[in-house]
């Protein structure tokens with residue numbers, strides 16, 4: 001068997017395809033986004049018939065995967081932990097309905113959080129839905145558990161969650177991969193089932209039927225509970241229970257500090273549903289798990305609730321060591337001060353920066369800027385984002401803020417800022433409401449034709465899918481036109497003068513007509529090959545003599561290629577980062593930046 | 604062996620860590636690592652922690668790294684939190700790389716410099732490189748010897 005240096009996400013993809021999964025869908029979200037591209041590569045290389053591609057949001061993805069499973073084909077759906085919130089409705093219901101072909105829900109958590117809004121624990125949601133969950137502790141296990149999850153789902157006809165985390169999904173290890181892939185033909189069956197009448201009662205169940213489905217679900221969970229046994233390591237009279245990435249850290253720490261005779265470590269592969277565990281022979285029982293007390297609550301042990309385990313933050317090996325100190329297993333160590341890293345900014349030349357700079361110019365600092373999830377969240381750094389809640393909330397917030405001031409009879413400019421993929425994900429619905437109720441605020445849609453934040457996945461605007469199929473492109477403006485919106489303009493934010501003119505018109509329209517308006521800023525993400533090669537390129541210079549050192553271009557614009565030289569009290573351009581976009585020329589009040597076109601824009 | 608590779612997006616942090624991992628795997632050693640990439644792609648910090656021939660996970664505790672490979676000198680204070688044995692390329696190394704090989708091969712040239720200067724690995728461990736990269740790798744090794 002070949003040994004490959006795989007990421008956790010790649011290992012999950014291998015495991016799923018090898019277990020016979022032939023449909024995988026999902027919505028990109030760090031740290032889950034690499035599973036689908038990895039699976040696409042695996043099936044392409046082996047010419048395995050399948051559908052592996054993105055869906056418009058997690059709810060839609062979940063429903064597609066579930067129906068495929070009901071037709072008897074093994075399926076999987078991938079998302080990050082907050083994506084699971086979007087899929088919650090079908091997730092909860094599918095536990096009752098059950099599955100036919102095995103179905104795995106991959107949800108990747110982000111303790112820390114490194115790149116998420118919450119530190120929520122997907123295992124908790126699995127418990128709430130009564131769905132069994134495997135918790136992956138390292139990359140090699142990712143491959144193994146993906147296959148186990150499918151077979152458990154297949155056996156009990158229940159969706160199974162595969163829970164990963166940033167450290168596993170974005171970890172790498174050498175993994176032995178079995179090169180045997182079954183290439184069986186697919187046989188979907190649904191209405192052709194022999195016992196269709198009985199099945200219909202399940203698939204189209206009324207509330208009365210749901211009661212008996214709930215009973216069935218409880219019976220399934222009870223059976224699974226009885227088979228769920230932890231494995232034990234070492235032999236001390238203190239029992240530590242753990243699952244997921246943290247298990248690996250604890251295991252290593254016990255070995256490192258020679259605690260093999262003081263601690264027994266129980267590894268729980270499936271944190272829900274947990275079987276009864278005989279623990280009376282141990283002096284103390286403590287659960288160390290990320291990020292919510294799932295095992296701790298089920299087995300009623302020490303842990304978070306008595307303050308031994310921190311209630312927030314990632315349980316890194318350094319944090320686990322501190323827990324060991326609290327448990328009197330080791331002596332305290334000197335704490336190492338970790339200096340903060342530089343905060344992230346939008347890329348040099350990003351179209352979002354100049355577009356939002358124009359918005360700020362026209363609507364001013366008093367306007368309320370309701371932001372959303374995407375690269376443009378970083379406009380927070382230069383004052384064009386006041387709120388970030390969750391996917392699509394910018395537009396509902398625009399509605400709500402405007403309404404709040406309207407109710408009080410007060411004027412207030414409100415601007416919602418949302419990216420193209422976020423708009424399609426969950427931004428369309430609140431815009432429908434805004435149009436219907438005639439709420440006068442501006443929605444700015446930043447269309448860069450890619451899901452930039454999570455690694456440049458394709459959006460609906462493309463005519464070829466990420467797996468290379470021909471697809472129908474969908475333009476945002478044609479969707480919005482259908483809503484009957486009166487003010488809709490599409491423009492390139494690099495044309496700054498035109499942007500300011502259009503935004504002023506939008507402001508007048510909103511105030512005079514008391515109706516919503518939409519401006520679409522379209523400029524390709526310069527972090528893609530296509531984007532950078534078609535981007536205008538100028539030779540941009542800074543005339544030191546004209547720079548007054550006001551820092552406006554730093555604080556209000558924040559291009560990472562512009563540095564401030566304190567000694568000279570003026571800025572300088574870092575040409576290793578500058579892409580010559582020329583946007584800064586519009587920013588400086590004293591015209592210190594100049595530009596000359598050096599290359600014709602390639603068509 | 605516990606390693607940390609640290610730098611900014613576009614500096615070859617991921618490339619370095621993968622080459623080292625592949626060399627270790629070729630030698631029959633186990634490798635695990637963890638990658639943390641900052642939110643911004645350009646200029647954001649990229650951090651790889653790695654264990655070779657030991658452990659279940661790639662995470663390295665503060666103060667515990669056998670070596671930190673630092674590709675961006677302004678991260679020195681942060682790098683020191685992992686350990687005090689820091690390896691970084693000198694300006695001469697980078698100049699030599701830029702003048703000896705094409706832009707695309709700069710990283711493999713520097714890999715050769717690293718291998719020769721640290722002797723954690725042997726040149727033969729990198730025999731899996733393709734022809735062009737092997738040439739610039741050897742140039743990097745020879746540069747250190749001369």
Ligand code: SF4
Pocket residue numbers: 345346347349350351352375448452453525526527528644
């Ligand atoms: S990745 Fe693209 S959209 Fe995101 S900040 Fe960079 S240029 Fe802008």
Ligand code: SF4
Pocket residue numbers: 546547548549550551552553554570571587588589590591592593
């Ligand atoms: S370049 Fe212009 S905006 Fe920037 S600090 Fe100098 S004067 Fe101010």
Ligand code: SF4
Pocket residue numbers: 348349540559560561562573577578579580581582583584585
């Ligand atoms: S031209 Fe100006 S705005 Fe564009 S990348 Fe260079 S410094 Fe930044």
